Amino acid sequence: MQRFYNQELADNFMLQICVSDIEEAFNICSSSEHKTRIAPIEQEVWGKVFYLWGPASELLHITEFSS
Structure with missing residues (x-):
C-alpha cells in the first residue's frame, strides 16, 4: 500500500471521525506541524x-454530535 496512490480515489475519499470535544480536536489539528x-x-x-x-487530498469530517 505504501507505493500505491490513486488521485481519483484520494480526491473522493472521505472519513468521519467522531470526538467528544471538538474544540480540543480542532486545537490539536490546527497546531500540527503538518500543514x-x-x-x-x-x-x-x-x-x-x-x-x-x-x-493526499483526502477529506476528514471531524464531528461532535449533540447530546
Missing part, C-alpha cells in the same frame, strides 16, 4: 463539525 487545509468549526443541527484535508 494541512482546515476549515473552522461549524454548528449544524445535529452537532458540530470541521473539515480537514490531508496531504
Whole structure:
C-alpha cells in the first residue's frame, strides 16, 4: 500500500471521525506541524463539525454530535 496512490480515489475519499470535544480536536489539528487545509468549526443541527484535508487530498469530517 505504501507505493500505491490513486488521485481519483484520494480526491473522493472521505472519513468521519467522531470526538467528544471538538474544540480540543480542532486545537490539536490546527497546531500540527503538518500543514494541512482546515476549515473552522461549524454548528449544524445535529452537532458540530470541521473539515480537514490531508496531504493526499483526502477529506476528514471531524464531528461532535449533540447530546
